[in-house]
Amino acid sequence: MVQVVDVGSFGRFARLELRHLPPEPGPDAEIAEAVRAASEADAAVVVVGTDHETESEGWDRESLELPGRQCELVRRVAGANPRTVVVVNAGAPVLLPWLDSPEVPATLWWWLPGQEAGTSLADVLSGACEPSGRLPWTLPASHEDVPVPDGVPRGGVIDYAEALDVGHRGWDRLGRTPAREFGYGLGYADWSYGRPRTSPWRDGEPLEVTVPLRNTGPHRSREVVQLYLEAPEGAAGGPAGEDPQRPVRWLAGFAVVEAAPGAAVSADVRVEPRAFQVWDEAAHAWRTPAGDYRLLVAHSSRDVRGEVTVPVRVEA
Known part of the structure; x- marks a missing residue:
């Protein structure tokens, strides 16, 4: 913690106070605990996604992968419980290599739900509310399939060679098959x-x-x-x-x-x-x-x- 103290017209100084948190169990122990809990439950809900450290309007992401070991978490929990629902809390496309796996029977895209997140999720999973949204972009299956892989200047110039073929139009032009297409969505x-x-x-x-x-x-x-x-x-x-x-x-x-x-x-x-x-x-x-x-x-x-x-x- 940094505390700033004002000393009047002479200036200001800051006092740095260090506080140590107790050691955390680590990813291996946390994933093992999630698998144990899933194996004992009637159904499992796994929430994965991005946060303000990986997704922002202030910078470009270097990868479409889910951060950390989240895909491993999904596969191991789904392996422990055949009634697993994966909830993706992200505002932009990410790669979901397990999306069509028979081990993961249901996936819900949650976007960035805000302060009523828990209430809305409970309503959707219980059937009180239908998930009736549609994808406003194309969800790729791999990095290589993306029609425009980056917007990095080359020689100081960004070449918008895709012209009007932006978004799903580029996928259509190249005849590529995405993981989920623009406008996709299921209900009940x-x-x-x-x-x-x-x-x-x-x-x-x-x-x-x-x-x-x-x-x-x-x-x-x-x-x-x-x-x-x-x-x-x-x-x-x-x-x-x-x-x-x-x-x-x-x-x-x-x-x-x-x-x-x-x-x-x-x-x-x-x-x-x-x-x-x-x-x-x-x-x-x-x-x-x-x-x-x-x-x-x-x-x-x-x-x-x-x-x-x-x-x-x-x-x-």
């Missing part, structure tokens, strides 16, 4: 999707999309209906005539619905005109390339449940 029920319907295309007006759904699960549930657009043929892979390069697909809109078990409901999603537009550098304005766009109705960016063609005809 299943949903069936019906055939989507759209309003007629009108230049400068939002496109109204209606998606019928049914809760086919045993619990009341929420579903996040996601819409993705794919550019007309020839525009996604590079310049085609005057069309600029477009992402393979991009998020165009989403809506949340809720229904009781067996109940039907409709999701009404509005796709704004900007979702179809590109920036025209010559004209210094947004414009809408004409063509037949593919509108995908999805549970996530890789789980498409339906599609419809949107003919876009723009007057010259």
